[in-house]
Amino acid sequence: MNPDNIRIVLVNTSHPGNIGGVARAMKNMGLGRLYLVAPRDYPNEQAVWRAASANDVLDNAIVVPTLNEAIGDCQFVVGTSARERRIPWPLLDARQCAARMAEASGREQVAVLFGREDRGLTNEELKVCNLHLNIPTSGEYSSLNLAMAVQIVAYELRMLSSDNETPVSDAQEWDAPFASRDNMERFYTHLEEALVDIEFLDPAAPRQLMSRLRRLYSRVRLDEMELNILRGILTETQKWVERGKNSER
């Protein structure tokens, strides 16, 4: 595990005190990289006060206007989520998820996204994630404070760093680097374009098609070579559509 490759991304945080609380929770557990996507009220002295001796984490925090700018170079993106979502997605609890993140952080950039205090991450934001993370809570009151949620995830990561046993998975000795978020987005754009070209996707009635395909490919975590193969297939397919259209002229 390499904590320097793990970033905490807070999306549209309302309360600056929570940002400070997050910074402290991170530093307590040995994490240092904080991204703030369009915070509502920041900088703010409440953040500084709650950060206590973690002001360096706040000082180094990167504020960006969009989620893409926070995670564009990441190969592994985790979104925190309530349990009941409409489209099922690979969902693990914080402990299982921390194991996956720790492992990936050895060779990849990893991001964990935390949503708004009042309504979490949007479905659009959740769809860019490879994995969803759920923190088990009581059914009677399941809404965790934002900084508390970060604390639990950071703690689970910490428990792995002091452990000697490194969790293993099939991803460990992969022969090509995994695709970055930016390249995945380019692929989805290309895919959508090609599906419109072959008239499989009707832009006027797209239904759930692209969501389903996004879910499929984010589940698999494509490596760069696979991405090149798939894009090559799309390009060849589009050439045939051109030829086919010429035949009808």
Place this chain on the structure above:
Amino acid sequence: MNPDNIRIVLVNTSHPGNIGGVARAMKNMGLGRLYLVAPRDYPNEQAVWRAASANDVLDNAIVVPTLNEAIGDCQFVVGTSARERRIPWPLLDARQCAARMAEASGREQVAVLFGREDRGLTNEELKVCNLHLNIPTSGEYSSLNLAMAVQIVAYELRMLSSDNETPVSDAQEWDAPFASRDNMERFYTHLEEALVDIEFLDPAAPRQLMSRLRRLYSRVRLDEMELNILRGILTETQKWVERGKNSER
């Protein structure tokens, strides 16, 4: 485990906001019994504000002047502690300790003590404990916020509670059945055929292409609906190849 037999005891808390944060952290994890030993500034609206929807926990909190009154009827007392204490004492991390507390709570009254924000529990207070609990932290900044410490212990207890359906995973509660081996083979045959049709795959020099694609799709575990989408795309693509070839005749 019986959460009704577990109480959280805060000793000499300075900041009322932390008391509210503790109440919320407890309720989120299914704990309800809070004892406040000589809090410095309580009741206070900061506590109410930070408790959010856990006001019932605050309302039911028992305020006592001495530690003995908070734990007199307990059979099992755990004290949170930094790692370096002068007096050697049985010391476990939060996870191990939660397991012991959960077990004891089946038949005994269990208390977990959390000390002052600035200097924790005194040696006198630690001596009344059966066990000391330490939360692993980074050596660079080991001082956890009080409510965060309670959150982690409550979370570890939650992870042990039996009514905790662990949300898993890649397979459970998926919205479509996973594809059978036979259907996967039919898909690979169709895929290979289509790649030859669009002249992306040269049957005379196939290289590793199909192996790579097989590896990709077997990694993802396709469900039947996804398989249908992918086969639909292949069929449409093949139609365009037909049209394109006609144009060249």
